[in-house]
Structure formats: C-alpha cells, structure tokens
Amino acid sequence: MKIPILIVNLLFLGALFIISNQNIHMGVSSERQAFFQDYSAWIGNIFNKAVDLTAYVIKVDWLPDKNTEIPNNLSTGNFPNSTIN
Numbered sequence: 001m002k003i004p005i006l007i008v009n010l011l012f013l014g015a016l017f018i019i020s021n022q023n024i025h026m027g028v029s030s031e032r033q034a035f036f037q038d039y040s041a042w043i044g045n046i047f048n049k050a051v052d053l054t055a056y057v058i059k060v061d062w063l064p065d066k067n068t069e070i071p072n073n074l075s076t077g078n079f080p081n082s083t084i085n
Contacts, residue, residue, distance in 0.1 A: 015039055 024031045
C-alpha cells in the first residue's frame with residue numbers, strides 16, 4: 001500500500017514542479033493544455049527511461065563464469081577477521 005501512495009505523491013510533485021517552473025496558470029485554458037502536454041511528455045520520458053533500465057538489467061550477465069573458483073574461506077564459511085563465534 002505504501003508503494004502506490006509513493007508513486008502518486010511523486011507524480012503529484014512532478015506536476016507541481018511543471019506548474020511552478022513554467023509559471024502555468026491552471027485557470028487559463030491554453031496554459032492548462034500546455035501543462036497537460038508537458039506532463040504527458042514527462043510521464044512518457046519516465047516510461048522510456050524505465051524501459052531502457054529494464055532492458056539493461058535483462059542484458060547483464062548476472063551469473064559467474066563456470067570456471068570461476070570459489071576461495072576456500074568462502075566455500076567453508078571461514079571468513080577472515082570474523083567476530084561471530
């Protein structure tokens with residue numbers, strides 16, 4: 001439930017930034033139309049960046065090479081300078 005509220009708050013904050021940075025008066029029809037164009041372009045940009053990020057994450061090779069050796073202290077759980085007894 002917290003994530004949808006966070007998303008709505010970020011979208012609302014983005015709308016306020018667009019309105020304040022461009023000095024838009026929402027009571028004027030032409031300026032309201034300009035706001036919706038800027039806001040939809042901003043939302044589209046967020047979507048495109050999310051698509052790019054997702055594509056990058058999918059392309060990354062997350063698994064180690066099969067020939068990679070694991071040091072003995074990692075495979076047995078004996079870590080140097082370990083204070084846990």
